[in-house]
């Protein structure tokens with residue numbers, strides 16, 4: 001297996017192919033400059049790329065294990081190229097999360113210096129502490145029990161990288177040891193943070209991959225079509241546009257007027273349709289909003305079908321919990337306008353205190369107008 005020597009330690013390309021500079025790699029390994037042309041004669045790489053994408057779609061995790069490191073590196077980059085050629089944001093996100101999951105599992109067994117070196121490449125400024133920071137957490141039989149934190153990261157870096165996790169109280173800085181501007185983390189926590197950084201890094205690298213589809217060799221184009229086929233097989237959005245209206249939802253039971261959504265919820269709803277990876281707060285806001293305006297559990301679950309990390313079982317459990325069908329049996333209200341403003345999610349000035357009120361206000365106007373129209377015709 002090939003190892004890449006970095007200033008700090010070694011990083012195994014096999015598990016972390018996203019750290020590889022592709023141009024340098026193919027020049028040194030194959031003596032070529034153009035990756036697309038290399039792929040034309042290497043169907044094995046394209047086949048492996050498709051395997052990686054299929055894993056991402058099917059399992060949400062890249063599981064395939066190529067025999068040699070070259071295949072892992074080139075297969076990863078070929079997958080990036082195929083996805084970028086399709087220009088599908090949802091697939092880019094789903095694939096990035098699936099690759100990050102693969103690396104994350106490996107990362108948990110890595111040496112501290114490898115973790116530090118990888119973080120550096122990802123632009124995360126963390127430090128391994130030879131003397132861990134110890135925090136007392138309990139006293140058992142007069143013996144103090146400590147929790148050990150082996151890493152520290154600057155507060156500002158933490159907030160930037162852990163953005164999507166902050167909705168979970170356990171990741172909030174107030175619930176972690178903070179000293180002189182640094183947050184202290186265990187190895188498990190730091191690898192989870194790096195998983196976020198890896199997913200962001202890969203997603204950006206796909207979105208930023210400039211591809212001219214027409215200029216690709218015919219063989220590569222055929223594989224782009226294969227991925228397109230996989231995408232339509234695995235991603236079957238149940239949210240549809242119908243009836244000439246801009247937005248509408250297939251409603252077996254409850255009726256939801258998307259045209260009456262206040263701008264904040266419409267914004268999140270649109271992002272869901274585009275398959276974007278939403279923050280915890282956005283997910284909570286739209287799910288509780290929908291449940292409170294009469295959407296069924298199935299409708300809400302279906303709405304989330306497009307998110308890159310969709311897992312039906314987990315989503316259903318969470319939506320049922322928000323609807324008060326599980327746990328504390330408490331039905332959650334959506335955030336009020338003030339909280340939405342604080343979270344940066346407000347998109348207008350609707351003169352109300354809660355998006356639900358804005359919805360009913362808009363809905364009653366819509367219904368009144370349509371009745372007036374009916375009466376005059």
Ligand code: SF4
Nearest residue numbers: 264337346347348350
């Ligand atoms: S004022 Fe309230 S309902 Fe209107 S966009 Fe802002 S948060 Fe949403």
